[in-house]
Amino acid sequence: MEENILEASLKIMPVLKDILDEDIGVAVANNTNILYYRPGDTIDLKHKVGDKLLVEEPLYKTIKNGKGYSTIVSKEIHGIPFKSITYPIKNSRGVIIGVIGISKSLKSYFEIEEASQSLSVSLQQTSASVDEICNGSQKLFVMVENIVKFAQKAEENIKESYEILNLIRNVAH
Incomplete structure (x- = not known):
């Protein structure tokens, strides 16, 4: 019975990567030695x-x-981050006769995480730029408002000056 369990594991392992359609490495061992090993695409x-x-x-x-x-x-150990999963193979009496190990690449996961962090930083920078533009626009609006008030005051002064000049002309004639 023990041989059948190990043999069944050894038969399924070569196709497990294809069945799962994942970047995984697989290993099967008895209690002392590696019996089967298939690396993943990146592991x-x-x-x-x-x-x-x-x-x-x-x-x-x-x-x-x-x-x-x-x-x-972590990627520092083997050059790529991965999840290591091991599971004991037991015979019908519950005695451990081997082990299955799977290493699943997390490279894509971490690349997505890094891209997300980079995007987050970019969005924060964009938000800060938009805030600056908004603040600048508000200052510009206040400046334009002041210019309009100044122009209105100048127009009033010109009208007053014109009225004074007209009064002087009328008195002079």
Whole structure:
């Protein structure tokens, strides 16, 4: 029975990436060695069939602790951010006989997040520019209003001057 569970896992793993249509890498291991590895389009953890499981790897930890793990791995570790998911394979008696590991690329997610942040910064800058234009427009409106008042006052002064000149002309004649 144990062989059948591992063999079934090994048969499905080569097509899992195609079935899910995702940028994922997949690995299957027994309790000590990598039995199958397929890198993703952008993720390659450099596993080789036959490699011993390393103590610091999630695959080993899953076998040791008997539970699955899900963690985000930063791009500084392997050059690309990804989500690591591991799940133990158990036989009919509940004994762990292997592990499945999936690494799912988060590159697109982080690119979208970076683009969103960049867009947000641009929108904030645009908003600040619009505020400046609005403030400038308000100042310009006040200046134009003052010019109109000045022109009206000048027109009144000209009318008064004209009336005084007319009065002087009438007196002089």
